[in-house]
Amino acid sequence: MPRPRCLRRVHRLPGAVYFKPRGIPLVDLEEVGLALDEFEAIRLADLQGLYQxxxxxxxxxxxxxxxxxxEAARRKVADALYHGKALRIEGGEIIMASKRMFRCSDCQHAWEVPFGTGRPAACPQCQSKNLHRAEEERGQARSSGAGCGRRLRRGKKE
Ligand SMILES: [Zn+2]
Structure with a gap:
């Protein structure tokens, strides 16, 4: 029985999705496919330097x-660089991380904060510390934040 797979949360999509060696026609190139979750893993581990x-x-x-x-991501990138292959970034079992919305109770200014950056210290508009999470974002955060474990347990019951 195939094991149910977890969706990987991705915070941003790549700016460019195709890289190729200069001067070689596409038809003569081998292509390496880098999935979006692999791309995100490289961003977090190698660009941001996070621990695993x-x-x-x-x-x-x-x-x-x-x-x-x-590991798979680094091998693919190395393969593309070393062997002069084209690199295509697409696909993968992902969901986009939701942004969290905060609202200032004093001036009613509302703004979005990317997932994982922590609670803002003060309102960017009036510097008030009287902030709260905006309601409409809580529902979204809950649905996309549903963990893998929960999905797995639900799968077993059915
Ligand atoms: Zn404010």
């Missing part, structure tokens, strides 16, 4: 799973 357990938490997956993803 922190990076795993950001993506909503276990540390061993993160370890497998980052």
């Amino acid at each position: 357990d922190q990076a795993a938490e950001q993506m909503g997956i276990s540390r061993p799973t993160f370890g497998r993803i980052i």
Whole structure:
């Protein structure tokens, strides 16, 4: 029986999705496919320099799973660079991390904060510390924050 797979949380999509060696026609190139969760793993581990357990938490997956993803990702990038292959970034079992919305109780200014950056210290408009999470975002955060474990347990009951 195939094991149900967890969706990996991804915080931003790549700006460019295709890289190729200059001067070689596409038809002559081999292509390496880098999934979006692998791309995100490289961003978290290699660009932001997070420890694997922190990076795993950001993506909503276990540390061993993160370890497998980052290993595969690095091998693909190395393969593309070393062998002069084209690199296509797409696909993967992902969900986009929701942004959290905060509202200032004093001036009613509302703004979005990316997931994982912590609670803002003060309102960017009036510097008030009287902030709260905006209601409409809580529902979203809950649905996309549904952990893998919960999904797995639900799967077993059915
Ligand atoms: Zn304010």
